[in-house]
Amino acid sequence: MNTKVTLFEGGRIAAAALIVLLLFLLAGNSPKGDIPLEGLESAALPLLKEGEYQPGDGRMLRRFYGLNPADYEGVAFYYPSTNMGVEELLLIKLTDASQGEAVEQAIGARLAAQKESFDGYGVEQTDMLNNHAVVEVRGRYVLFTVSENDQKIRQAFLDQL
Amino acid sequence: MRHGGRGPHVAIMTVGGGDFRRRRRGRSRGAGVLAFGGDLVRRGLSLSPALVLTAVCVLCAGIWVIVSLLPPRTTKADTAPGLALLETLEQGDPAAVDAVLREREPQVPELDLDENGEIDTEQVWSAFQDFVLLGDSRGVGFEYYGFLDDVRVMAEAGNTILQIEEHMEEIVALQPRYVYICYGINDVGLGIWSSDEYAEAFMEDVAELKARLPEVTVVISSILPAYDPAFEQNSAWYSIPEFNEKVAAACEENGIAYANNDALAAAYPELYQPDGIHLMPEFYPYWAKNLIEAGLKAPKGGDGQEGGAQA
Numbered sequence: 001m002n003t004k005v006t007l008f009e010g011g012r013i014a015a016a017a018l019i020v021l022l023l024f025l026l027a028g029n030s031p032k033g034d035i036p037l038e039g040l041e042s043a044a045l046p047l048l049k050e051g052e053y054q055p056g057d058g059r060m061l062r063r064f065y066g067l068n069p070a071d072y073e074g075v076a077f078y079y080p081s082t083n084m085g086v087e088e089l090l091l092i093k094l095t096d097a098s099q100g101e102a103v104e105q106a107i108g109a110r111l112a113a114q115k116e117s118f119d120g121y122g123v124e125q126t127d128m129l130n131n132h133a134v135v136e137v138r139g140r141y142v143l144f145t146v147s148e149n150d151q152k153i154r155q156a157f158l159d160q161l
Numbered sequence: 162m163r164h165g166g167r168g169p170h171v172a173i174m175t176v177g178g179g180d181f182r183r184r185r186r187g188r189s190r191g192a193g194v195l196a197f198g199g200d201l202v203r204r205g206l207s208l209s210p211a212l213v214l215t216a217v218c219v220l221c222a223g224i225w226v227i228v229s230l231l232p233p234r235t236t237k238a239d240t241a242p243g244l245a246l247l248e249t250l251e252q253g254d255p256a257a258v259d260a261v262l263r264e265r266e267p268q269v270p271e272l273d274l275d276e277n278g279e280i281d282t283e284q285v286w287s288a289f290q291d292f293v294l295l296g297d298s299r300g301v302g303f304e305y306y307g308f309l310d311d312v313r314v315m316a317e318a319g320n321t322i323l324q325i326e327e328h329m330e331e332i333v334a335l336q337p338r339y340v341y342i343c344y345g346i347n348d349v350g351l352g353i354w355s356s357d358e359y360a361e362a363f364m365e366d367v368a369e370l371k372a373r374l375p376e377v378t379v380v381i382s383s384i385l386p387a388y389d390p391a392f393e394q395n396s397a398w399y400s401i402p403e404f405n406e407k408v409a410a411a412c413e414e415n416g417i418a419y420a421n422n423d424a425l426a427a428a429y430p431e432l433y434q435p436d437g438i439h440l441m442p443e444f445y446p447y448w449a450k451n452l453i454e455a456g457l458k459a460p461k462g463g464d465g466q467e468g469g470a471q472a
Contacts, residue, residue: 063311082302082305082434082439082441082442083298083301083302083305083306083318083439084298084434084436084439117317117318117319118318119319120319121298121318121319122318
């Protein structure tokens, strides 16, 4: 038996291995199937600071982000209890992944507006907005939060996916 | 049914012991149906009462649906007299009409506190009619907490009386009867001007506003005091009383309504946020009451003497 591997055969084996590797990486970076938004919400909400947030409805979502909740499969939104607070959580399950870019832009605009609002005015708020804000988009799932526990919230979000 | 043996197709149906073979042979299909129906009548076919009732109900329902779907009968109205009236009104003076309407406006009753010091918040917010409210981050609360229409609340964090001119066109476009102005915390905190300069600049802005809206009633809110720990952030806020004195005097001199909030702030310090500057949602109805009452005390179509209830 000829055990030698020709160059051609070697290339085929390498290509197959590369494909397997790519698939493995993609699978690790994509949500595992259809994840209910409620699960993401229940994982993140306890990590927000008690008393600093309140649930938001469609009107507030449109006001703060210019987003229409009816455009998405699911939305969970919590905004600051007072106009001097910054604790915030937004979870969106997109109807289609192509909506992600527009949502990210809306989040960016919201964060910029908050920073401008507190610039030279609220030192603690500005610090939170600059150093404790997280935006994460994974497939059809979007997370935005401003919180002291921003990294824990981010991890809880990723763990669910 | 069983097929007969003679002919290419002879269907034999037995009803009541008879058959149609002899009747159907050689006849058309339509004739056969008529014969079938006639035979039923002759045999005295009876229908059950339930079937009859159901048929009647279905018939009635169908008639009702058809009638409902018919377009309503309308008669053509004579619009000539109405058009003539509109043309007459078009020739009139809008200012005169407005003056008549203002005189006919119902008077809003004074917003009393009950024996527990509580106010009817629904009454307070419903008293905000035809208005614009200008303010800083404290003024933001009027719309942030859903109390007032955000279109009519022009307030942002960091704003000062310099924003009055910036909002002028927006204000004029809304043609409000009342303009409530709730600035000051930043004017004092940022050290933009002395108390005299602040009062003077304020009166100039209000004069400009009244020049654009001659019938407006302007209500200036005194600057709510700051409490600890706010002074650790900015000791300039100790000067708030001095600024208020100058503005109050200027309002009296110029006949502008002034809402003095000193007693209100002293009565409800627990309704301040922990920063000692901003207010909890529960504070706003009391503040609003003060503003409303100051405006009501001003003569219609202009500004009155220094006033404003002290809550």
